[in-house]
Amino acid sequence: MLARPHTVLAGGTDFYPARVGQTIDEDVLDIGGIGVLRGISAGVAGWRLGATTTWTDLLRADDLPPLFDGLKQAAREIGGRQIQNAGTLAGNLCNASPAADGVPGLLALDAEVELASAAGSRRLPLSDFITGNRRTALTPGELLVAIHIAKPAHHARSGFLKLGARRYLVISIAMAAATLEIADDEDGSRVVAARIAVGACSAVARRLPALEAALAGATLDHHLAERVDPAHLAPLSPIDDVRGSAAYRSDAVFTLLRRLLLGFVP
Numbered sequence: 001m002l003a004r005p006h007t008v009l010a011g012g013t014d015f016y017p018a019r020v021g022q023t024i025d026e027d028v029l030d031i032g033g034i035g036v037l038r039g040i041s042a043g044v045a046g047w048r049l050g051a052t053t054t055w056t057d058l059l060r061a062d063d064l065p066p067l068f069d070g071l072k073q074a075a076r077e078i079g080g081r082q083i084q085n086a087g088t089l090a091g092n093l094c095n096a097s098p099a100a101d102g103v104p105g106l107l108a109l110d111a112e113v114e115l116a117s118a119a120g121s122r123r124l125p126l127s128d129f130i131t132g133n134r135r136t137a138l139t140p141g142e143l144l145v146a147i148h149i150a151k152p153a154h155h156a157r158s159g160f161l162k163l164g165a166r167r168y169l170v171i172s173i174a175m176a177a178a179t180l181e182i183a184d185d186e187d188g189s190r191v192v193a194a195r196i197a198v199g200a201c202s203a204v205a206r207r208l209p210a211l212e213a214a215l216a217g218a219t220l221d222h223h224l225a226e227r228v229d230p231a232h233l234a235p236l237s238p239i240d241d242v243r244g245s246a247a248y249r250s251d252a253v254f255t256l257l258r259r260l261l262l263g264f265v266p
Contacts, residue, residue, distance in 0.1 A: 011086035051090035070158030104177035107197035189220040225258040
């Protein structure tokens with residue numbers, strides 16, 4: 001809860017590099033030392049990830065189920081070890097970069113954010129929180145205090161793949177995250193529900209509802225990846241920039257999605 005407008009910092013891993021050579025003359029509030037905002041806890045309904053939980057904290061959380069594997073895979077590719085030690089989950093969201101590596105994984109987990117102010121608190125789907133390039137639904141005086149992940153109805157696993165100019169320490173050209181809820185029957189394992197999200201191919205990371213529908217009911221075998229169709233990428237709007245053309249991004253994310261789904265096959 002903010003009594004007056006501030007630029008809020010937790011790790012500052014985006015704030016300071018963006019101001020190299022500039023005088024910082026704005027009001028800055030560092031919340032990194034507020035213990036109640038950090039940590040991961042589980043309850044009957046799901047998990048609460050505190051706003052200042054770092055990517056290293058997430059990677060060291062050994063008691064999280066396979067549902068979080070994709071988010072952990074993304075955490076390993078966010079900057080280097082120093083960035084992972086300082087950078088926070090909420091900071092990755094509030095910075096609202098189209099290439100934020102944590103966003104697709106959290107979208108695929110159907111995450112909600114908890115926002116608090118002097119007037120009270122509210123919860124908002126992550127898909128409604130990031131509204132554009134460097135824009136969020138935060139109102140004056142609000143602070144993102146936690147991220148909430150609900151327990152899925154079935155056994156669930158997640159995965160993440162990223163394409164960059166090199167393996168680490170690079171901004172994404174394209175990335176994809178998937179969460180599959182899986183159930184077993186007499187014919188084997190089937191996808192009960194799917195959540196698929198793509199980042200760095202639009203002003204905000206996007207879910208792919210047509211692909212999610214196409215995967216529902218599919219057998220978990222090597223044919224799973226064949227269900228990806230170029231038409232499923234319609235919600236995306238990739239751009240041309242120094243990292244790649246729009247056409248290259250579209251082709252790359254199609255391949256990423258197929259490879260990602262093959263990773264779920266036993």
